């Protein structure tokens with residue numbers, strides 16, 4: 001019976017041709033892959049003994065015995081640790097773009113599953129609840145969904161942990177972080193998030209995991225972590241799909 005499955009896959013692939021989720025290259029009719037060989041080589045490569053920032057988890061370049069990246073050394077980061085899944089390379093950027101701006105919501109499955117694998121590998125500490133950053137109202141109405149909420153729900157389901165939906169809200173509609181220079185990003189999010197009143201009791205004395213898609217400076221996650229801690233959260237960790245280089 002098993003013998004027939006590859007043939008069945010091939011028929012499905014001929015009827016519904018599929019492309020690499022990272023670079024959109026057409027994939028072969030054979031096999032059951034969603035990533036081309038080139039992307040697999042580039043995106044999944046792991047180097048032994050690579051130094052990572054103890055706070056944000058990004059690769060630390062250069063020489064010396066630095067334990068944190070220049071970004072985390074320069075800024076006051078409020079989360080305890082971050083667990084990135086991939087580096088923000090071209091293919092990863094393309095996937096995120098499709099998931100975020102082109103309504104390709106089916107990509108949630110891949111984003112979440114890759115993140116779960118990375119979290120298992122890294123050994124994320126015990127936590128009680130998941131939260132995700134809110135988007136501006138105009139973005140939400142334009143897009144119709146908040147992609148990080150979809151990811152948080154799928155990850156929460158996998159680990160059987162509760163997602164505090166809508167727990168983090170915006171106090172004002174600030175300009176998009178992507179329009180800001182690195183130096184401006186911490187200023188742009190200052191005081192922009194708060195914990196919704198009905199969740200405040202719940203998070204007291206608890207450990208929280210923030211789920212996000214991309215981390216550049218970590219300003220958003222840090223600001224949310226700071227708010228959670230102000231409301232009594234003990235530790236705040238971050239799981240993020242992609243982190244930019246140092």
Ligand SMILES: [Zn+2]
Pocket residue numbers: 020021022023024025035036037038039040091
């Ligand atoms: Zn590819």
Ligand SMILES: [Zn+2]
Pocket residue numbers: 053054055056057058068069070071072073
């Ligand atoms: Zn760092």
